[in-house]
Amino acid sequence: MLRRSSISREATRIVSEFDQSKDQLFTVRRTAGDFVFDDSVASVFDDMISRSIPGYRTIISMIGVMAKRHCQEGSAIYDLGCSLGNASFSMAEQVNCQDYRIHAIDNSQAMISRLQDRLRSSETPQIVAKCADIVDAEIFNASIVVLNFTLQFVAKASRDALIKKVHEGLRPGGILIISEKIEFSDPDLNELFTELYYNFKQQMGYSKMEIAQKRTALENVLVPETLDGHRQRLSAAGFSALDVWFQCFNFASLVAVK
Numbered sequence: 027m028l029r030r031s032s033i034s035r036e037a038t039r040i041v042s043e044f045d046q047s048k049d050q051l052f053t054v055r056r057t058a059g060d061f062v063f064d065d066s067v068a069s070v071f072d073d074m075i076s077r078s079i080p081g082y083r084t085i086i087s088m089i090g091v092m093a094k095r096h097c098q099e100g101s102a103i104y105d106l107g108c109s110l111g112n113a114s115f116s117m118a119e120q121v122n123c124q125d126y127r128i129h130a131i132d133n134s135q136a137m138i139s140r141l142q143d144r145l146r147s148s149e150t151p152q153i154v155a156k157c158a159d160i161v162d163a164e165i166f167n168a169s170i171v172v173l174n175f176t177l178q179f180v181a182k183a184s185r186d187a188l189i190k191k192v193h194e195g196l197r198p199g200g201i202l203i204i205s206e207k208i209e210f211s212d213p214d215l216n217e218l219f220t221e222l223y224y225n226f227k228q229q230m231g232y233s234k235m236e237i238a239q240k241r242t243a244l245e246n247v248l249v250p251e252t253l254d255g256h257r258q259r260l261s262a263a264g265f266s267a268l269d270v271w272f273q274c275f276n277f278a279s280l281v282a283v284k
């Protein structure tokens with residue numbers, strides 16, 4: 027069994043060694059087709075998400091800080107839509123509990139295979155990766171559930187039931203961290219934040235053509251909602267205390283306490 031300090035060092039190494047492969051998926055003109063999390067996306071994922079979500083690395087790091095505060099002995103942590111497991115590694119690095127398990131779940135086999143490669147070379151035995159649809163996944167005895175930019179890809183009709191299932195699977199005092207791309211009911215604000223977001227993407231090295239093509243590919247795949255919509259769903263599911271802890275333009279993260 028690896029000692030905690032060496033597990034932490036390994037986790038830090040894995041998280042800081044974000045895959046350097048550059049996202050050039052939309053540099054050439056493509057024929058229409060919806061965005062899918064296949065091997066070509068998984069192979070550039072870390073570069074893509076760091077350059078596409080303002081504050082992504084801060085959010086990953088703060089998920090670790092929140093996990094340290096909220097993990098309960100003998101409980102489970104769920105990272106739903108884990109991709110390459112960046113949130114899971116951040117939590118494994120920070121959590122002090124001796125007895126807990128992180129269930130990292132994603133329905134993209136390409137993502138899970140790469141995460142399993144990382145796990146093999148990281149010796150982080152508390153993280154268990156599984157390829158599954160989070161709509162069908164069982165949530166049980168949880169102290170922390172993370173939905174970091176995942177709910178936006180789940181069919182709208184399935185979102186209420188998923189959040190209700192998360193609430194039921196949490197222990198009292200457990201938390202849900204949910205990060206999403208958001209839209210605004212005020213059309214002017216919506217336009218302003220979208221424009222600022224595209225300026226950010228250009229600053230991160232994406233061309234106007236790449237931005238436009240990705241936007242088209244994501245239409246109908248990534249379906250954002252308003253912060254009010256998220257708040258209402260969380261309250262209806264039974265969460266008593268909830269609020270935004272991070273926001274940059276049209277990206278936000280909320281924490282909800284059971």
Ligand code: GEK
Pocket residue numbers: 063075106107108109110111112113131132133134137158159160161173174175176179180
């Ligand atoms: C991170 N959380 O780095 N079941 C399981 N996985 C799903 C489903 C579903 N129904 N729908 C989508 N996914 C990560 C980032 S990325 C966000 C999350 C982004 C998965 C999908 O395969 C992908 O890996 C992930 O959700 C979304 O902290 O790419 O913008």
